[in-house]
Amino acid sequence: MQDMGSAGTLISMTVSDLVRRGVSIFDQLELLLPLVNKPIQYVGGELNATLKNWDEVQVRWVLMYPDAYEVGAPNQGVQILYEVINERDDALAERTYAIWPDLEALMREANVPQFTVDGHRPVGDFDIFGLSFATELGYTNMLSALSLASIPLLAADRDDSHPIVVAGGHAAFNPEPIADFIDAAVLGDGEEAVLLITDITRDWKQAGCPGGRAGLLFELAKTGVIYVPALYEVEYLEDGRIQRVTPTAPEVPWRVRKHTLMDLDSWPYPKQPLVPLAETVHERMSVEIFRGCTRGCRFCQAGMITRPVRERSITGIAAMVENGLKKTGYEEVGLLSLSSADHSEIGDIARNLADRYEGSQTALSLPSTRVDAFNVDLANELSRNGRRSGLTFAPEGGSERMRKVINKQVTEEDLIRTVTTAYSAGWRQVKLYFMCGLPTETDEDVLQIAQLARDVIKAGREATGSRDIKCTVSIGGFVPKPHTPFQWAAQLDHETTDSRLAKLRDAIRSDRNYGKAIGIRYHDGKPGIVEGLLSRGDRRVGAVILAAWQDGARFDGWSEHFSYDRWMGAAERALAGQVVDVNWYTTRERMKTEVLPWDHLDSGLDSDWLWEDWQAALDEVAIDDCRWTPCFDCGVCDQMDTEIQVGPTGVTDLPMPKVPDHAPVAERNAQLPN
Amino acid sequence: MARQAPVRDVAPTVQRLRLRYAKRGRLRFSSHRDFQRALERALRRAEIPMAFSAGFSPHPKVSYANSAPTGVASEAEYVEIGVTERCDPAAVRAALDEALPPGLDIVEVVEANTPDFVQRLEASIWQIELPGLGVAEVEIAAQKLMGQGEVTVERLTKNGVRAFDARGPVVLLVVESGPECAILMAVVRHATPSVRPDDVLTALRQVADLVPPAPPRVTRLAQGPLDPVGATVGDPFTPDRAPLAAAKT
Numbered sequence: 001m002q003d004m005g006s007a008g009t010l011i012s013m014t015v016s017d018l019v020r021r022g023v024s025i026f027d028q029l030e031l032l033l034p035l036v037n038k039p040i041q042y043v044g045g046e047l048n049a050t051l052k053n054w055d056e057v058q059v060r061w062v063l064m065y066p067d068a069y070e071v072g073a074p075n076q077g078v079q080i081l082y083e084v085i086n087e088r089d090d091a092l093a094e095r096t097y098a099i100w101p102d103l104e105a106l107m108r109e110a111n112v113p114q115f116t117v118d119g120h121r122p123v124g125d126f127d128i129f130g131l132s133f134a135t136e137l138g139y140t141n142m143l144s145a146l147s148l149a150s151i152p153l154l155a156a157d158r159d160d161s162h163p164i165v166v167a168g169g170h171a172a173f174n175p176e177p178i179a180d181f182i183d184a185a186v187l188g189d190g191e192e193a194v195l196l197i198t199d200i201t202r203d204w205k206q207a208g209c210p211g212g213r214a215g216l217l218f219e220l221a222k223t224g225v226i227y228v229p230a231l232y233e234v235e236y237l238e239d240g241r242i243q244r245v246t247p248t249a250p251e252v253p254w255r256v257r258k259h260t261l262m263d264l265d266s267w268p269y270p271k272q273p274l275v276p277l278a279e280t281v282h283e284r285m286s287v288e289i290f291r292g293c294t295r296g297c298r299f300c301q302a303g304m305i306t307r308p309v310r311e312r313s314i315t316g317i318a319a320m321v322e323n324g325l326k327k328t329g330y331e332e333v334g335l336l337s338l339s340s341a342d343h344s345e346i347g348d349i350a351r352n353l354a355d356r357y358e359g360s361q362t363a364l365s366l367p368s369t370r371v372d373a374f375n376v377d378l379a380n381e382l383s384r385n386g387r388r389s390g391l392t393f394a395p396e397g398g399s400e401r402m403r404k405v406i407n408k409q410v411t412e413e414d415l416i417r418t419v420t421t422a423y424s425a426g427w428r429q430v431k432l433y434f435m436c437g438l439p440t441e442t443d444e445d446v447l448q449i450a451q452l453a454r455d456v457i458k459a460g461r462e463a464t465g466s467r468d469i470k471c472t473v474s475i476g477g478f479v480p481k482p483h484t485p486f487q488w489a490a491q492l493d494h495e496t497t498d499s500r501l502a503k504l505r506d507a508i509r510s511d512r513n514y515g516k517a518i519g520i521r522y523h524d525g526k527p528g529i530v531e532g533l534l535s536r537g538d539r540r541v542g543a544v545i546l547a548a549w550q551d552g553a554r555f556d557g558w559s560e561h562f563s564y565d566r567w568m569g570a571a572e573r574a575l576a577g578q579v580v581d582v583n584w585y586t587t588r589e590r591m592k593t594e595v596l597p598w599d600h601l602d603s604g605l606d607s608d609w610l611w612e613d614w615q616a617a618l619d620e621v622a623i624d625d626c627r628w629t630p631c632f633d634c635g636v637c638d639q640m641d642t643e644i645q646v647g648p649t650g651v652t653d654l655p656m657p658k659v660p661d662h663a664p665v666a667e668r669n670a671q672l673p674n
Numbered sequence: 675m676a677r678q679a680p681v682r683d684v685a686p687t688v689q690r691l692r693l694r695y696a697k698r699g700r701l702r703f704s705s706h707r708d709f710q711r712a713l714e715r716a717l718r719r720a721e722i723p724m725a726f727s728a729g730f731s732p733h734p735k736v737s738y739a740n741s742a743p744t745g746v747a748s749e750a751e752y753v754e755i756g757v758t759e760r761c762d763p764a765a766v767r768a769a770l771d772e773a774l775p776p777g778l779d780i781v782e783v784v785e786a787n788t789p790d791f792v793q794r795l796e797a798s799i800w801q802i803e804l805p806g807l808g809v810a811e812v813e814i815a816a817q818k819l820m821g822q823g824e825v826t827v828e829r830l831t832k833n834g835v836r837a838f839d840a841r842g843p844v845v846l847l848v849v850e851s852g853p854e855c856a857i858l859m860a861v862v863r864h865a866t867p868s869v870r871p872d873d874v875l876t877a878l879r880q881v882a883d884l885v886p887p888a889p890p891r892v893t894r895l896a897q898g899p900l901d902p903v904g905a906t907v908g909d910p911f912t913p914d915r916a917p918l919a920a921a922k923t
Contacts, residue, residue, distance in 0.1 A: 034745045040704050042703075047712075275715060277711075278704075279707065325718075326719065387730040
């Protein structure tokens with residue numbers, strides 16, 4: 001029977017609430033856990049996790065990061081939304097992660113459904129199933145979760161007894177390849193979006209679920225900030241290109257806008273960071289020091305879709321660091337953002353935090369790959385008493401010409417000066433990050449990486465008088481992404497990528513004087529083609545994802561599980577009889593007039609500006625960062641009614657006490673007779 | 675140009691504390707490494723004045739005794755820590771228990787007043803619940819096993835497959851009746867390699883074809899000095915408590 005609410009009011013319940021009871025399946029799961037690898041990842045029990053009573057709320061979310069627990073649990077986005085939802089009296093949120101094949105097989109055999117790690121409740125019992133896609137390679141894991149949850153894979157086959165499936169995260173800026181599997185997508189910052197969806201869902205349930213599932217989706221779509229793919233029709237030209245994308249009802253807007261959270265200081269989440277028992281990929285606490293980036297690197301989707309820059313203040317950051325350390329007991333804090341050395345007050349932040357935590361066995365880290373001496377100064381400050389092992393810099397392009405194309409304004413002199421400073425300050429190893437397969441790139445551009453690495457070692461040996469100088473060159477394959485100036489570019493085929501990388505490797509290894517001091521790391525070009533297919537795909541790619549999943553594709557971000565041949569086989573079957581194929585989606589350059597699959601999804605970037613920036617790239621012309629130079633009219637602030645939020649705040653010293661010398665337990669002891 | 679590790683003012687250890695903790699419920703699936711990370715974070719959250727090692731990356735002074743396998747619950751796991759200021763063991767117990775997730779529970783803390791603590795952990799009492807098995811059939815199997823002088827079993831360890839005697843260290847094996855299961859109570863002497871509950875079950879399968887239809891639920895109830903006469907296990911904290919008790923009287 002239903003419970004009475006605490007205020008004595010009857011909580012409104014829908015018919016499906018009576019069926020979907022959220023009862024724990026842990027007893028069934030417990031029998032399987034002794035048989036699988038790392039069972040701890042499935043039991044939850046994290047410090048600061050929240051478990052609310054099912055019957056005391058009206059809107060129930062299950063949030064999924066569609067990768068293994070060890071990757072998903074530290075994810076900041078999911079942790080923030082989990083907390084924002086759970087702070088509401090009328091809603092709850094639990095979490096679920098991708099299940100490894102060993103447990104998946106046992107669960108299918110024993111009929112155990114996809115479950116949450118908080119309450120071990122069946123995922124299918126929740127109202128809303130939110131998935132955060134940091135990368136397209138999580139799509140197949142979504143299908144596994146839906147299938148294990150007994151939720152129909154195709155949105156069209158779902159009824160009122162199934163959760164609403166909502167996608168978010170960076171990959172949701174082009175959700176067309178998964179349009180058949182999701183009910184809705186949210187672009188941009190999730191904090192306010194989940195609150196809005198919760199409000200609308202609660203009101204709809206309170207009103208007796210008018211119109212059923214379709215009625216709720218219609219209400220969501222009408223807001224103009226939640227994309228419901230089923231309410232848009234896509235028509236194609238004979239040559240395979242999209243003719244147009246049309247809303248199917250007058251109340252549904254032509255374009256769906258992204259969400260932008262302003263004033264980060266009023267959203268200091270996570271306030272209760274989760275501390276998993278299982279070992280994860282990030283064994284530290286994270287504080288996001290700003291959101292957005294306006295450096296304008298043309299390959300970078302994150303930098304384009306998260307504009308404008310919104311800084312957290314120095315005092316806001318210090319308070320979050322202090323609170324987080326107290327709540328978690330972590331011994332390391334990472335100051336996160338897309339380019340952390342770019343915070344307008346980072347020097348004062350680093351000095352204050354280093355002073356404050358000196359002698360407390362607390363490490364501070366600043367993920368930044370900026371190529372300048374200031375970045376090295378910051379790293380020195382944060383490692384005052386620690387080991388100086390490695391520093392990473394990202395020139396991204398091997399040649400000066402290439403760096404103009406991608407708008408990475410770093411000269412060779414900058415790089416040499418920076419690494420010399422780093423080696424002189426005691427850093428033993430420098431890692432340089434580059435990309436291969438960038439637009440207009442030739443073999444010569446990539447071979448210049450070898451020359452650059454040689455110059456770095458030479459300068460390092462001169463600066464330190466030691467031959468014990470190491471440098472690692474790490475190379476990633478470039479994949480063109482939606483909402484960037486390179487969205488029109490042809491992706492380099494994997495054969496050329498591989499042959500270019502082989503030439504580079506030979507050039508480095510054959511160098512007698514420097515070769516042994518230079519390490520080289522890269523992957524083959526094949527996974528990039530699948531990522532490219534999923535990044536710039538349209539709705540027809542959904543059939544490829546389904547076919548690949550049916551053929552066993554899981555955990556595609558893990559090289560031991562990824563199979564290029566399986567994906568190509570799936571594409572061949574799913575796209576048979578179509579005018580389009582994998583090459584059409586990946587290695588084909590697009591024209592300005594082509595309707596792109598994501599054109600009806602508004603990231604704020606002006607399409608004409610993106611095209612101009614693409615042309616500027618081809619002309620090898622760079623543009624400056626609008627944080628420090630005048631606006632270059634990318635369109636975001638105008639269209640989204642937002643603004644750049646940066647310092648100075650006027651605060652240079654933090655008015656906070658030092659960490660006490662005496663810990664509370666010892667203080668209590670001071671009164672005890674010995 | 676390699677830098678020297680900074681010369682730190684390393685505060686000396688003034689007191690050592692021995693902790694008994696339990697691993698309960700779903701957290702029985704935590705591994706020893708999972709517990710280590712959780713404990714070190716809890717020590718920081720509880721602001722215990724930990725002693726640290728010197729060097730580039732100082733580590734808190736914590737020593738772990740033989741830990742129960744992943745998936746096995748325990749009421750008796752032991753850890754020793756070093757602190758730089760004298761602490762009230764009861765206050766440390768409360769603060770640390772509060773800072774650990776429910777399911778990893780600090781049962782008792784005593785001041786280390788004696789050496790050779792690990793040597794005192796001579797044997798364990800294991801409670802092995804066998805769902806779906808009756809007392810009678812387990813009783814017969816247990817008697818068969820105890821009737822053997824030696825039963826060699828194999829287990830995959832980090833050094834490869836090892837064969838060892840799983841019968842010799844079993845001091846006592848009795849069967850009790852539980853809800854929808856038989857319960858094996860085993861007193862097992864610690865040896866190298868250690869004979870774990872799954873080794874005892876392997877031995878039972880080998881000598882008596884006893885195959886549990888469902889995964890057994892195992893709990894370590896005690897660890898400590900072996901009383902050879904009564905075939906039971908004592909409290910390893912007793913000698914540490916003794917000077918305190920003597921001082922009070």
